[in-house]
Amino acid sequence: MEFALSAEQEAFRTEIREFLARELTDQAPIEDGWITGFSREFSHKLGARGWIGLTWPKQYGGQEKTYLDRLILTEELLRAGAPVAAHWLGDRQVGPALLAYGSEEQKAAILPRVTRGEVVFCLGMSEPGSGSDLASLRTKAVEEGDHFSLSGQKIWTSFAHVADYAYLVARTDPDAPKHKGISEFMVDMQTPGIEVRPLVDITGEHHFNEVFFDNVKVPHEWLIGEKNRGWYQIASQLDYERSGIERLLSNYPLFRDAVAYAKHTGQAKDPLVRNRLAEMHIELELGRSMVYRVAWMLTQGGIPNYEAAMAKCYCTEVEQRIADTVSGLLGDYAVLMPDSPAARLAGRAAREYLYAPAYTIQGGTSNVLRNIMAIRGLGLQPGR
Ligand SMILES: Cc1cc2nc3c(=O)[nH]c(=O)nc-3n(C[C@H](O)[C@H](O)[C@H](O)COP(=O)(O)OP(=O)(O)OC[C@H]3O[C@@H](n4cnc5c(N)ncnc54)[C@H](O)[C@@H]3O)c2cc1C
The missing domain is CATH 1.20.140.10 (Butyryl-CoA Dehydrogenase, subunit A, domain 3)
Structure with missing residues (x-):
């Protein structure tokens, strides 16, 4: 097996190292830079270089590079302890999910902003009592005319206190078997009816939260993919996440x-x-x-x-x-x-x-x- 990277890939690695050496001079190395290293400013700088959404199509602001190129980039960022948390979930997970299941309007509205480092996401999966067994979740989204009405609670939601949008899963058919009545949504965190309460971890840091939804209106156009097929959409996203x-x-x-x-x-x-x-x-x-x-x-x-x-x-x-x-x-x-x-x-x-x-x-x-x-x-x- 040939483990060597191509000359272009090695040159890309060198370019990233030189950029980081210039940018991170007065910053102590950070552990968990993708969780606690929150800097919209640094994400903007990466976005300006085209280093967010690296594998995505050019029409949405991506560079159409390979997953190996993306791995070289993320490896160098994390080795250097760079503060990459602000764009991490959008780049790793929400973007690929939208590319796979989003409508043309959704992709055009969100992806270019993600690649510029302008949008912060949180992921609303876990609920009290629904973690590993995610399909048992109880947050519900009831279709009412041109919108869904979202009610329930999420927990351990990293970045909810700073996020522009929540990418979340909710039950849309309470009568279907548990894996079959779930849908995915994108929710504007400024919508009335959302309450974010901080959870402080054992280190004293605050990066995750409880999030409460009380009849939050989610426009129909922010249903991602097919109604009630959310579970099957999530499965591949979790592989990216992991x-x-x-x-x-x-x-x-x-x-x-x-x-x-x-x-x-x-x-x-x-x-x-x-x-x-x-x-x-x-x-x-x-x-x-x-x-x-x-x-x-x-x-x-x-x-x-x-x-x-x-x-x-x-x-x-x-x-x-x-x-x-x-x-x-x-x-x-x-x-x-x-x-x-x-x-x-x-x-x-x-x-x-x-x-x-x-x-x-x-x-x-x-x-x-x-x-x-x-x-x-x-x-x-x-x-x-
Ligand atoms: C730092 C941090 C950040 C997080 N950020 C987010 C976030 O942003 N968004 C979000 O939605 N969630 C987030 N989570 C939640 C995380 O996804 C859940 O904690 C995780 O999925 C486990 O769920 P749980 O805590 O409910 O534990 P449980 O599912 O109740 O599990 C408890 C124990 O039982 C074991 N267990 C459960 N089921 C099985 C099984 N079938 N076979 C064998 N053993 C089993 C587990 O391994 C575990 O040891 C975060 C968690 C942490 C720690």
Whole structure:
């Protein structure tokens, strides 16, 4: 197998690195830049370079580049800890969903704005009691003349407090079997009847929310795709959601800086430390090859399914081991020297240690992904 990228792809990588070296000079590297690194200004800059919606058709502001090109771009952004959260969901998920199922009017109205970095989305999937079993959701959208009336509650909705639109799923046929009565909508977050309440996570950060809908009027033209076919539309979107390099590199800046720190302090001379860091390096490379495999399948027109589940499951568990390893490496030493570089790194490590359990929950839990691998990948059937 030939793993080398083309000369054009290598040149693209160099161009991105040079841009980031110029742009991120006075910014400390950020862990979870795609979740907490919210900067509309930075997204505008990427949009101006054509680096949002890279694979999309030119008529909607895209560049018609390949999924591998997009992977090179996202890999470099995350490795550098760039603040990419403001456009991440639009670029990764909502755009591809609109390209697949949206009407011509919807695509023309939204996609060019996404590529310019002008639109922030939140994803309204999970509800209290409906996470892994998403098809049990209860938020309902009742058709009333020229609009749907939306009522219910979403939870864990990242960016709802700053989003322009919610891309969400709601029940449109309460009498149909649970997978068959669901539809997808785009909802303007300024519509009367929407209330966003913050949820603060264990690290003290606020990036997700509860969102309440009370008879919110959603114009008929913002139904995405076919009414009651939403479940089948979501399935492929979740594969996109799962398989990106953000499932591996969320805390890469922490790992990179911890390796430098171990060298600087001499801790790297300890064979146990060296062994652990080398193990993490191997796992990062393995995870990377899984993510490249998924991008390669997409480039070839394939539809990754268990491959995406496998990549997300493995990679997010690597991220958790990185948080654990770096916290262990710094240990009490950093606490004893609160103003030292070690303490600053330890602060990041401690935050990561607290945040890392989320990796294997958000975007589908590892248990659920293992079910997908067992059923779709290995052909095993669930027991009674
Ligand atoms: C940081 C973060 C950001 C998030 N952002 C968003 C967002 O923007 N929008 C959104 O809609 N949601 C978001 N979520 C929610 C996320 O998608 C759900 O938390 C996730 O799907 C799990 O659902 P749940 O929390 O209801 O847990 P549950 O589904 O109740 O699962 C509880 C436990 O049971 C296990 N389990 C459940 N079903 C099975 C099964 N069939 N087989 C084996 N084990 C099973 C799970 O693995 C888990 O360990 C976010 C979550 C996090 C942590």
